[in-house]
Amino acid sequence: MPTLTETEDRLRRALEAVASSVDEPGQPCDQAAAASARSATQLAPGGLSGLRRRSPLLVFAASFLAVLAVGAISVLTMQTESDLEVGGPAGQVPVPDPDTSGLGMDGTYFAFDDPSWTLMVAYTESGSSTYSRYERDDERVDIATGSFASEILDQRPERPETILTLNSNQVTERSFSETGSSSEESSFNWTTSDGLPVIVTFSQANREQALAASTALRPIDSEAWQQLAATAVHTTTPESELRARTGEFGIGGEEGFGEWIRLDAPDAPQMILELGEGIQLPPGHTFDRLIENLPDEPTSQTEDGIMSTLEFHAGCIWTGYWLEAVANKDTTAQAQAQAILDDIPTWPALNASDGSGVIDAWRRNAELAAAGDVQGVLDNLYTNNCTDVVPGE
Amino acid sequence: MADEECDLTSDVRQSRLPDSLFDELYRDERAGLVRLALLVTGSRAAAEDVVQESFLRLRSTSAELTDPVRYLRRIVLNEARQVLRRREVERRYRTSDPGVVLPPELDEMWRLLAGLPEKRRVALVLRYYEDLSFSEIARLMDCPESTARSLVHRGLKSLRRRLDADFD
Numbered sequence: 001m002p003t004l005t006e007t008e009d010r011l012r013r014a015l016e017a018v019a020s021s022v023d024e025p026g027q028p029c030d031q032a033a034a035a036s037a038r039s040a041t042q043l044a045p046g047g048l049s050g051l052r053r054r055s056p057l058l059v060f061a062a063s064f065l066a067v068l069a070v071g072a073i074s075v076l077t078m079q080t081e082s083d084l085e086v087g088g089p090a091g092q093v094p095v096p097d098p099d100t101s102g103l104g105m106d107g108t109y110f111a112f113d114d115p116s117w118t119l120m121v122a123y124t125e126s127g128s129s130t131y132s133r134y135e136r137d138d139e140r141v142d143i144a145t146g147s148f149a150s151e152i153l154d155q156r157p158e159r160p161e162t163i164l165t166l167n168s169n170q171v172t173e174r175s176f177s178e179t180g181s182s183s184e185e186s187s188f189n190w191t192t193s194d195g196l197p198v199i200v201t202f203s204q205a206n207r208e209q210a211l212a213a214s215t216a217l218r219p220i221d222s223e224a225w226q227q228l229a230a231t232a233v234h235t236t237t238p239e240s241e242l243r244a245r246t247g248e249f250g251i252g253g254e255e256g257f258g259e260w261i262r263l264d265a266p267d268a269p270q271m272i273l274e275l276g277e278g279i280q281l282p283p284g285h286t287f288d289r290l291i292e293n294l295p296d297e298p299t300s301q302t303e304d305g306i307m308s309t310l311e312f313h314a315g316c317i318w319t320g321y322w323l324e325a326v327a328n329k330d331t332t333a334q335a336q337a338q339a340i341l342d343d344i345p346t347w348p349a350l351n352a353s354d355g356s357g358v359i360d361a362w363r364r365n366a367e368l369a370a371a372g373d374v375q376g377v378l379d380n381l382y383t384n385n386c387t388d389v390v391p392g393e
Numbered sequence: 394m395a396d397e398e399c400d401l402t403s404d405v406r407q408s409r410l411p412d413s414l415f416d417e418l419y420r421d422e423r424a425g426l427v428r429l430a431l432l433v434t435g436s437r438a439a440a441e442d443v444v445q446e447s448f449l450r451l452r453s454t455s456a457e458l459t460d461p462v463r464y465l466r467r468i469v470l471n472e473a474r475q476v477l478r479r480r481e482v483e484r485r486y487r488t489s490d491p492g493v494v495l496p497p498e499l500d501e502m503w504r505l506l507a508g509l510p511e512k513r514r515v516a517l518v519l520r521y522y523e524d525l526s527f528s529e530i531a532r533l534m535d536c537p538e539s540t541a542r543s544l545v546h547r548g549l550k551s552l553r554r555r556l557d558a559d560f561d
Contacts, residue, residue, distance in 0.1 A: 002553055002556050002557065003553075004549060004550075004553060007549055007552050007553040007556060008521065008549065010498060010499065010502050010556075011502055011506070011517065011521050011549070011552060012521045012522070013499055013502075014495065014499040014500075014502035014503045014506065015432055015506075015518065015521055015522040016522070017495050017496075017499050017503075018431065018432060018495070018503060019428035019429075019431065019432060019522060021431075021437070022424055022427045022428045022431060022437070022440075295539065
């Protein structure tokens with residue numbers, strides 16, 4: 001893996017190279033641009049308003065910002081050229097020929113072919129994974145494909161019993177088979193013809209309704225999906241409705257897996273404390289300081305990332321506990337802390353997110369403690385940015 | 394003649410900005426703003442549109458501007474970000490072709506940058522092309538400085554991870 005410095009350098013060079021394609025002005029006046037602007041104003045005899053008729057994007061932008069400015073918590077239905085081409089959300093997207101569309105090879109793209117549902121959110125990652133959210137009244141359908149779906153399966157082992165399994169040819173058959181049940185939601189695990197998973201989750205537990213609704217889901221090709229995604233409705237969320245769980249999932253790597261959690265949501269502290277319940281802390285210690293320092297501004301972290309933070313914070317607390325034990329000549333507490341410090345390099349979330357020597361640093365920390373090197377442990381804490389647990393700090 | 398060519402918006406005269414200053418801004422800032430918009434949108438055509446619209450908005454504003462360059466840059470960024478958000482327009486304008494032939498390693502970086510979420514991409518462009526401080530990035534993006542730091546940090550980490558994945 002390249003270092004951060006190498007990545008920065010390569011990024012700078014790429015940006016400079018692309019930017020250099022834009023001509024230097026070189027003249028008192030950029031003639032070509034001036035001519036272009038003049039042409040625009042000629043096309044628009046009414047001045048700016050005429051120009052804007054030429055640019056639906058900018059009309060939308062202005063409308064969107066205007067709505068935000070008055071604080072309207074509302075849904076915007078965008079009237080753009082894409083609407084004209086696609087015919088509105090989730091409706092008349094052309095169905096590709098299943099034999100030639102490359103479905104499965106080209107990724108897994110689906111449209112919810114029922115006009116009563118509104119596409120609220122749509123995004124894709126690396127062209128082979130998509131996430132879509134449709135809503136109707138108080139119902140919601142989430143469709144995760146490719147790696148997004150894999151992560152749900154891999155990272156949520158408690159969920160298989162709530163997932164229905166569908167093994168079918170993705171294009172021609174709809175033979176859903178049920179393997180579990182849930183009191184809260186209905187889900188379908190749909191394996192495509194080339195083995196890519198698809199997860200469809202319905203917010204309501206009525207299986208018959210969910211099953212019936214699911215038949216409106218059909219595969220489309222990537223371009224049609226992109227057209228559809230362009231019609232996704234934008235919404236704003238008032239703070240009072242903000243929830244920690246976002247329904248969106250990390251893509252792995254340093255970003256981590258699991259659901260993205262809004263750390264500034266009112267219910268985030270409780271959720272984080274629940275995630276940390278399995279992490280052992282010294283007697284009398286809690287994650288309160290971590291909770292107190294949660295950000296106020298919109299910030300998100302994956303569940304894996306939160307677990308890694310919790311484990312890291314616990315490691316800091318245990319190191320502080322070890323230092324206190326040494327200072328108090330409490331050999332029992334010191335031995336207890338040492339056992340934990342020795343174990344920290346094996347903690348799962350820290351290992352999963354290790355990419356820059358974190359585990360090595362914790363291993364070094366345990367070695368210094370085992371050697372009774374108080375100053376070394378202190379130095380290591382500073383190096384690890386762990387100083388809030390250092391006694392006296 | 395040259396002056397006439399530079400008179401872009403003779404039919405729009407609401408601005409408190411003197412004509413001479415507007416022309417000077419256009420002459421001095423336009424190319425740089427197109428570069429900035431290009432790096433954010435990934436499309437030369439979209440970048441040209443964004444900058445043209447931004448100058449027209451500058452021309453039509455009735456506000457008294459203490460720093461018109463900053464104001465202009467902010468308009469450009471906002472417009473460019475809207476371009477990114479609208480995928481239909483993205484599909485129409487934006488291509489993975491930056492308009493220049495890049496060495497393979499830079500082409501790969503450009504492609505990876507184009508795949509980043511919009512805010513991360515904007516933050517990285519402002520940091521590594523414009524060489525702005527985090528506080529300046531935060532002001533331009535209307536977010537706390539800590540968020541700007543986080544966007545740059547996460548964006549860089551995503552690029553690094555994806556470079557590694559591509560290598561594998």
